[in-house]
Structures are given as structure tokens and as C-alpha cells.
Amino acid sequence: MTDLAMSSQPSFRLSRLQRAALACLILVALGDWLFFQRPLGISVALFLAATALLSAVTQRRANERTNGRMRMGPVLLLIAALLPLVNDKNLLALGFGLAGLGAFVLIVTRHWHGVRLATALQIAGLYVGPWRLAARTMQAMKIARRRDPRRPYTALFFTWCVPLILGAIFLLLFASANPLIRQVFDNFDIRTWLDPLFSSRSLLWILLAIFTLPLLCVTAKIKGRHRKPIIATPHTLPASLGNTSLFLTTGTILRALILFNLLFALQSVMDIIYLWGGVRLPNGMTYATYAHQGAYPLMMTALLAAAFVLVALRPGSEAERSPPIRWLVTLWVGQNVLLVISSILRLDLYVAVYSLTTLRLSAFIWMGLVAFGLILILLRILRRRSNHWLIKINLAAAVAVLYGCCFINFEAMVADYNVDHAREFTGRGVALDMRYMAELGPHALPALDRYLARQAGMTSPPDARTLAYAKQLRTNFAWCIAQPGKHRDWRAWTLQKARLWHYLDTARPQTASISEPAAIKAPENGVTDATVPPRGAPDTTAPGDGN
Template identity: 40%
Template sequence: MRLSFLIKVPIVAALIVLVDRLFPSSFAGARIGCLALAWLIAVAVARRDVRKSPLARIGLGAAALFAVALFDDPGPLAWVLFWCSLSAAALLPKVVRFDDAWHWAARLALHAATGVTKPLSDVSRIARRRRDTNPRAIAATLALPLIGGALFLILFSAANPLIARAFAAIRLPSLWQILVWAFVAFCAWPSLRPHAAVIRLAARLPDPEPALPGTSLPSVLIALALFNLIFAVQNGLDIAFLWSGGALPAGMTQTEYVHRGAYPLIVTALIAGAMALAMLRPGSASERNIWARRLVTLWVAQNLVLVASSALRTIDYIETSMLTTWRIAALVWMALVALGLVLICWRILRGRSARWLINWNAFAATLVLTICCFIDLAATAASWNVRATTPEHVDLCYLSQLGDSALLPLIALEQRQMDASTRDRVRYIRDQTFTDLAARQDSWADWTPRGARRLMRAQTTLGPNPARPLPVAQSAWRNCDGTIGQSPVTQVQP
């Protein structure tokens, strides 16, 4: 058995012990970043090919960046990006070069799917290599030392109270602990020994060139002319009523027109982009036709107007309602769709390959997601709502759902002019959020650097004796927006 294989077994065991010590009860806090960094170091130590590969070292660097994000403020996005970076670093030495994001998405999916079977297949391979041994021979070899050792331990524990106390202190792991250990092993082992089928199966995937079967040059030209006409009608209506604010027909309000269609229009733009690629597939007759290229360029331009209208609808909805993290994500997604349409047009005009198009879209998406790992979108939404809305109209229920991300905006809101009832409600939400954050930061298990910085700024702004909300009666309670709820009093008839 090779030495490199034997080294990986204690490394996985060390990761299991680390998880057992770091997360005795919950998976939270800066400990997640410590685990990610330890996993990264384990891969670098156990895999000599990863250390020597320049591309794999880039993957390790990206994984280290996301480990820092997990340490500062852990979240599912940073964890997914960390796993993708670390898995790419583990797989890169097995490929000749980085080809395209399409094949790498397949490799990562296969790597995740085969991770469960890889430890089992390695155990089975070891068993096949030891064909000269069978269960009976192993049992015969171990019978004398095991039975004899157990007998002497029983006798010594009866004779020596120190040994008896040591045996009494032994606690067998629970079923949950065993399942957690197995989960860690099945996650860590594939990064140390990737399955060979991952590279082999991904290499069989065809190039990502979309195709529309049964299309000809005349059908493409007719379709493009019709699509441009339909999109021109939609964009003309948006320009007349959405962008210019023209008078709508009787029975329809501006709010109704604005609030409908933002997401369906984005889906329309995505479908149109895929169809544009398929209709001007490299080597096809339409790809060489000048009118087909012009009509596709015009169609892509109309799709850009469609995406801009979708963004404007979302912005108008935010101004009449409020900003949420999902609406920020929607605007970011619309920007990526617009960039994708521009890249599609550039690819058609410049004759670029589908690999070029996919790689640039993947790069843009990865860059945006990386930035989002280090930005608290919930705090951004809370700050905007506090600044753009009067205190009486701020959705305090939504701010209370954001947790400590809304703490500093709540403190800023509390300092504005408002009536006494609204101030008391704001003060209650702020007090609860501050207390919860302070309690988490006092616990080593839940402590995070971002939470510590936020708590320090809040303490500096509030001072040593922050104002407290009004007390409520024992039978009363506070709702999510800080209003006081009161149970109806049942009057007893004399």
C-alpha cells in the first residue's frame, strides 16, 4: 500500500476530531471558517500534485479567500463557493488544462455525486488486494490477543480501582456522533482521493452549442423578423407607459402596470438569448447570412431594452414598497443577464466560440458572487429602507427578521424625529436585536468578527446606558413590529 494513501487516513481522522471538538452542539460562528481553513491545509498537505500544479494553487487561493469570508461571517453562499474552489483544486491536477466552465460544472457535480461511493470503493479495493487473507484467518490470528487482553483487563480493573475508574469514565459515542463522523469522512476523503470517473465522464460531454433541429435559413429569417416585431410592440409599450409615464387606458393604474412582468420578462430574455445562439450556430447557413446577423443583433438589442424595463419595474416596486435582499439579488441577476446578452452579441459579431461565451459569463457570475460573500446584503437593504422611508412607514417586522444586520440601521432610525409610539416600537426592536447579538458574541461558539465589529459600533453609538422600551403588563406581549398585544379580559357576571 502506498505511503501517500496511508497518510490520508490520519488526516481525515484529524478532521473528524476537529469537527467533533469545534461543533459540539451547533454549526455556527467563526468556527466554520476555521474548519474550512483546516480542510484546505489538509488537501495541500496530503496532495503533492495539488501543491505542484499552478492552476490548483490558484484554486487553493480562491478557497482560502472564501475561508476568510466564512470566518468573518459564515453563510451558505461562501460555503458553496469554498467547496467549489477546493474541489476544483483537487481535480485540476487530473486534467491537462482548464477547458471551460461547462465541463467544470459537470466535474463538480460528478465529484459531489461520487463522493459517497469513493471511500467505499477504496475499502473494497484494499480488500481485493488482500485476497490471500480471509475472515477465518483474520479471526484466528486475532482471537488469542483479543480474548487474552480482554481477560487481563477485566482482572486488573477488579484489582485496581484506578483502572476501574478509567473504564467507568469511558463513554461510547452516540448514534448522532457516529453519523456526523461518517459524514465528515465522506466529505473530506474525495478531496484527497478524487474519483477517476469524474474526469472520464465529464470528458464525454459534447460542446455546449445549442441547436434547434429542423431549422433552415428561410425559417430563421422569418422567425427573427417576427420576433423583432413582437418585441418592438412590448418595448414600445414600456417606453410609452413605463419610461415616459404616459396615461394608461381606463381601468388600469400605473402601479398595476409597473408591478407585473419583471420576472417573466427576464425569463423571456434568457429564452431569447439561447434561441439567438441556436439560430446562428457556427457553421450554419444563417451564421454566414448578413441579414440573419443583423436581425439577431437587433433582437439582442431589444432584449437589452426588455431587461432594462424589468430593472425599472423592480426599482419602481422598491420605491413604492421596500428593498429586500431578494430584490437586490434580482437586480444583480438582471445585470448579469444584460451582460450575457452583450456577450452573446459580441460572440455572434466576432465569431467567438461557445466556450469563450460560457467562460466569460461564469467569470462575471463568480466575481459578483465573491463580492456578495463580503457584503451584508441584509444590512444594505435595512439601511436603504431606513433612509428612504419615514419612521412611521418603516416595516419593522422585516427589520426584526434581518437580525443583527438591521441593528445599526435601527439605531440610526431611533435617532430621527418621530412620534412617541413609533419610537417605543423602534426602541423595542433595537433592544431585542442588540441583546441577541451581545449574547451570541459572548459565546465562543457563535462569535464572529463581523458581529464583534457591529456590536462595538452599536455600543459606541448607544453609550453605556441606552434607552429602554416601555415595560408591558404580564398578560401583554410585543408583536413583530413592536406593537403591544393585549389578551381580551373576560368579565365575570355577578
């Protein structure tokens, strides 16, 4: 009898919307504990992982229909996407983390349709969608008003909207005319009501709820066929696009390629003579000037050339089937590859004279990607591949390079290079720019220690002002790393920060104490004299240009 009574009682089960609301409250509480008045670090990766876990729990019906292999796939993808945030916190790592979280949610809700543009737009919609909620709500209410004017909630809104607005206007007019009403308004301080509502903590809760709710309320797609993507071919394109347009006839493309090859050959010959051959430049022009003025414009030239090839030689077009055009395009793309290599050499010559910056290091990586893309264009032409294949390989290469960049400490790399190639130790180039060392931040501390150690071992006395600046900068960096409180909070832990903590702990016997940071004055080593704060200064590595 008891068993029968217990079995007849209805079991308590939460709906998917209720589970999503409960998970949202949990994530808001977790985010408040991790982020409010706390430094960012490993806490960002932990919050994204918790969001993914609760999203999978709220979508458990979709997960019941997936096998073990399908469950491990999104988990491994999420771990790989969160690893950059574990290494260091920056915008690039955050981008990979958000993309991995969005892909995880789409997979567990069975909205994943493979790596394609539509999937990327779906991931972006998970984060952009909530900010369009107000506009969509107003649009939905307008549509509901048109369809059924007698609907109670819609009618209530529209019937009370105008009276309330006009009533508020009349009340303000009465307050300006009646001293008693105005006194009531003067005594009423709206800030006492709005301060708790719009405090920094409540705004954080609202932002966390806006961020997490779309990831928890994705409708699971269990059934239904997915439409196959439409691949553009000469037969499926419109007549205006499937055939060569009026301005890009076969004759036009042939003449353009002949002219382009001659122009690029002229530039390539000049680079071979002056950059590769070492021929003396005209009076008044240095190799650094020649290199710097051409590095970035030549990169834009290569990109425009690649765009022209993709537009002119569409798969299946008459121009692609023409042997002379294919031969000229192959020659032209080869010259573009040589142009990119010359741009890399130009930038290398400029760096040898004016030292290295993070922007110039990024330019090296960008140039390598452009050269790789040009080689892929050449392969596409020779092997008659589609533009879809070309775009897919280029995107894969770009994602792989950017993912690898998440684990490279560019600030430390630049600081090491500039110290090793400073004029104080090599006798050529420029002196170590202390202002830019301050811009690089605490990651430049090991390189700065090597600079001070090498200065101490030199026979010739160093510049006293530069040495004092370097020592104070070292003190500021050490204080930023070692100060107690929030900077040693476990929430701020990352692999790169842990390496700095370990380095400072092992190098601390070299310094008796770590004092408070102070504003310091930059030495005159080719830059203007100005007061420099402990962290942050403009890039003045090269005269007149920070590129």
C-alpha cells in the same frame, strides 16, 4: 559497527492510505472541537483550511514534482475561496469555500485540467461520491460474485445472507409463540446499544469522516497524457445537429425574427410611452401595478430570446452566414437589452412604492447579469465568436458578481434603504415595515437606531405602538448580538459579526442595560396583526406578493 547496524534497520514510513486514515482522524477530532455544540463562524474556514493542508501532506509525492510557482497557485486560490467565509457564514460563501477546497485538492494531486465542465464535475464528485459508496459496494460485490463465485469473502456473504435473514424471521415467530423467548426480547432494550452509536456527536464524527476521506485519498496522477477536449464544430457534429433542423430552416428563422421584432417593438413602444414618457395610465391601473406585473415575465422573455438566438445561429450554420438574419438578430437582441432596462425601471418604480427587500435587490443583480449576457450575445454575432467563448465569459462574469456579493451585507443595505425612504420621513411610499425589519435580523440594528433617533427628533408624535415595537425589537437585536456564551465564542467570529460587536460596544452607553428578548406584537402598518418572535417573520412588504 553501530552506524552499520543503525543503517540496516528499516525506516518506518506510512503508506498513502495510512497517512490518509491518520489525517482523517485528526480532522474528525478537530471538527468535534470546532463544531460540536458550538456556533458556526470562522471555524468553518479554519476546518476547510486544515483539510486542504492535510490533503497536501498525504499527497506529498505529487507535490515533490511541482515547482514553487505551482505550489503558490493553489494556496492563493484557496485563500481567495475562504475569504467569503471569513467575512460571513452563508450558503454562497460555503459554496465558494467548498469549490476552492476541491480545486486545491485537484491541483495538488495533478488532476486539474483547467477551467472547464469536466473539472467542475470532478469537484462535485469529491463531495457527492461518498454518498454513492453503498450502491457501488453492492455493485462491486455482484460483479465479483459473477467473476469468481469461489472468492472467500464474496461467497461468505452470499452463503450467510439468506440463512441469517430466514433465521431472524423464525426467531421472531418463536418469540410470538413462546412467552419465555418473548420475555427475553422485552427485557432487551436495543436503545442502550444504539444511543451511543447514533448520538449527535457520533453522527457528527461519521459525517466529518465521509466529508474528509475523499479529499485525502485522491490518487495522484503523475504520468499520462490528458486528452484534448473535443470542441463541437459543424464538421464534428452529427448530421442532424450540424445542419439546421427541419423545424429551424433559414426561412423559418427569418420569418420568426421578423415576427419577434414586431412583437418586441410593440412592447418597447408601450414602455417608452408609459414608463419613460410618463403618459397617464388607464383608469384603475397604477404605475406600481404596471411595473410589478411586467418585471419578472419580461426577464423570462429575454432569457427565452437569448436561448433561441444560441440555438438558431450556431457557429458555421447557414443561418449565421445570412446577412438579413444577422441584421434581424442584431436588432432583436438590441430590443431585448432595452426590455431588460425597462424591467429594471419597472422594479425600481415598484420598490419606490412598496420599499426594498433582499429578493428585489437580488432581482436587480440578476437583471444586470442578463443584460450583460445579451450584450455578449450581440458581440458574439458581430465578431463571429463561438458559443464556448460566450459561455466562458458569462460564467466568469457570474462568478465574479457572486463572489463580490459574498462581501456585501444585503440585510443592512435593505434596512438602511427602507429607513431612509420610509413614509414617516419622506411623506410618500409606505411606512417602515417592522415585521420585515425583524426578518432582516440583527444586521438591521444600526438602521433601527437611526429610525428611533429620527423619530425622537420629530415634532409630530409618532405612533405609540409602532415606537414601542421598534424599541423592543432593538432590545431583541442587541441581546442577540451581546449575549455571553456561545454568541461571543471565538469560533463564531466573522468580519460582519465583529462589526456588529464593535457597533454595539460603542452604542451601548445609549442604553442602560440589555434585557432578555421577548415576543412582540407587530403594529398595523399595512400588514396583518400577529405576534412576531424576536427573529423571523414572513415577508409582507408588498400587498399580496413578497417578490
